Amino acid sequence: LHLIKKKETVLNPLIQSLSDVADSVKTCSICGNLDNTDPCRICSDPTRQAPIICVVQDVADVWALERSKTFKGVYHILGGTLSALDGIGPEDLRIDRLVKRVQEVQAQEVILATSATVEGQTTAHYIADCLADLDVQVTGLAHGIPVGGELDYLDDGTLNAALSARKSIGDDL
Amino acid sequence: LHLIKKKETVLNPLIQSLSDVADSVKTCSICGNLDNTDPCRICSDPTRQAPIICVVQDVADVWALERSKTFKGVYHILGGTLSALDGIGPEDLRIDRLVKRVQEVQAQEVILATSATVEGQTTAHYIADCLADLDVQVTGLAHGIPVGGELDYLDDGTLNAALSARKSIGDDL
Numbered sequence: 001l002h003l004i005k006k007k008e009t010v011l012n013p014l015i016q017s018l019s020d021v022a023d024s025v026k027t028c029s030i031c032g033n034l035d036n037t038d039p040c041r042i043c044s045d046p047t048r049q050a051p052i053i054c055v056v057q058d059v060a061d062v063w064a065l066e067r068s069k070t071f072k073g074v075y076h077i078l079g080g081t082l083s084a085l086d087g088i089g090p091e092d093l094r095i096d097r098l099v100k101r102v103q104e105v106q107a108q109e110v111i112l113a114t115s116a117t118v119e120g121q122t123t124a125h126y127i128a129d130c131l132a133d134l135d136v137q138v139t140g141l142a143h144g145i146p147v148g149g150e151l152d153y154l155d156d157g158t159l160n161a162a163l164s165a166r167k168s169i170g171d172d173l
Numbered sequence: 174l175h176l177i178k179k180k181e182t183v184l185n186p187l188i189q190s191l192s193d194v195a196d197s198v199k200t201c202s203i204c205g206n207l208d209n210t211d212p213c214r215i216c217s218d219p220t221r222q223a224p225i226i227c228v229v230q231d232v233a234d235v236w237a238l239e240r241s242k243t244f245k246g247v248y249h250i251l252g253g254t255l256s257a258l259d260g261i262g263p264e265d266l267r268i269d270r271l272v273k274r275v276q277e278v279q280a281q282e283v284i285l286a287t288s289a290t291v292e293g294q295t296t297a298h299y300i301a302d303c304l305a306d307l308d309v310q311v312t313g314l315a316h317g318i319p320v321g322g323e324l325d326y327l328d329d330g331t332l333n334a335a336l337s338a339r340k341s342i343g344d345d346l
Contacts, residue, residue, distance in 0.1 A: 142338035144315030147330035157320035165315035
């Protein structure tokens with residue numbers, strides 16, 4: 001109602017903005033990221049390390065990793081996770097293109113940064129299998145206690161993972 | 174009001190239960206755990222590995238780790254964390270006793286399972302320093318993505334930790 005009432009000042013600019021977005025946003029042909037250029041700003045940035053490819057599920061994950069400002073490589077967006085329930089198979093994700101890309105750019109490392117959910121880990125396993133024959137190091141994100149996490153509030157699975165992956169202190173102290 | 178109204182059936186049994194608890198609960202002289210025996214059931218259990226000591230802040234953390242059923246060693250409860258703001262120094266925690274215990278039982282490994290908060294990590298650093306001269310391996314819990322965690326919802330610090338501590342897949346696949 002608010003939109004209709006203020007048709008001139010609110011609704012029309014909104015329509016204009018939305019159609020601008022619809023016109024300008026493209027999917028990057030290399031990584032699948034959304035940007036107004038193709039290839040996207042990350043893929044075309046010469047300061048980023050192209051041989052290190054971080055595989056994520058979604059564009060939102062790229063934004064999350066970019067916010068953290070740690071990662072200096074490039075991304076590959078799958079567009080989802082394998083899910084038998086939802087009928088999403090390997091052919092629905094950009095896995096073929098990842099394998100081709102790894103061969104083409106002679107990638108050194110593929111970081112499987114899928115979520116720590118059942119679907120995410122299944123997808124990571126599947127991709128690791130696909131890449132097993134190629135000469136590339138396949139790594140996964142560390143699982144454990146999140147920053148600020150108090151033991152008391154954590155689930156059993158996380159405590160399990162954190163305990164079994166414990167590491168010597170002194171390396172990072 | 175409910176308690177007073179049902180004095181005979183609710184309030185009196187409650188008073189009785191609370192005083193039973195107050196009478197029977199003891200602090201374990203070895204680890205600082207609360208139990209109705211001293212030493213506590215964990216310290217006196219011969220099936221647990223006494224040379225592996227897990228250092229936690231609080232009894233609640235012992236319960237959390239026991240729920241996860243991963244850890245087969247024994248605990249040492251600090252009773253808090255170092256905190257300059259709250260005026261809690263090393264002498265207020267059970268750190269002296271930990272150092273003495275490590276020497277007495279010839280511990281193989283001390284796992285510093287303090288929270289991933291600033292205070293928790295400060296305390297872990299301090300204890301690692303205290304134990305540096307002893308012949309014991311000091312480890313910390315792994316930091317990273319919690320089980321079920323989606324990248325999109327995680328904070329920068331956790332993503333940072335998970336990325337920098339990434340590890341080769343194939344070891345655990």
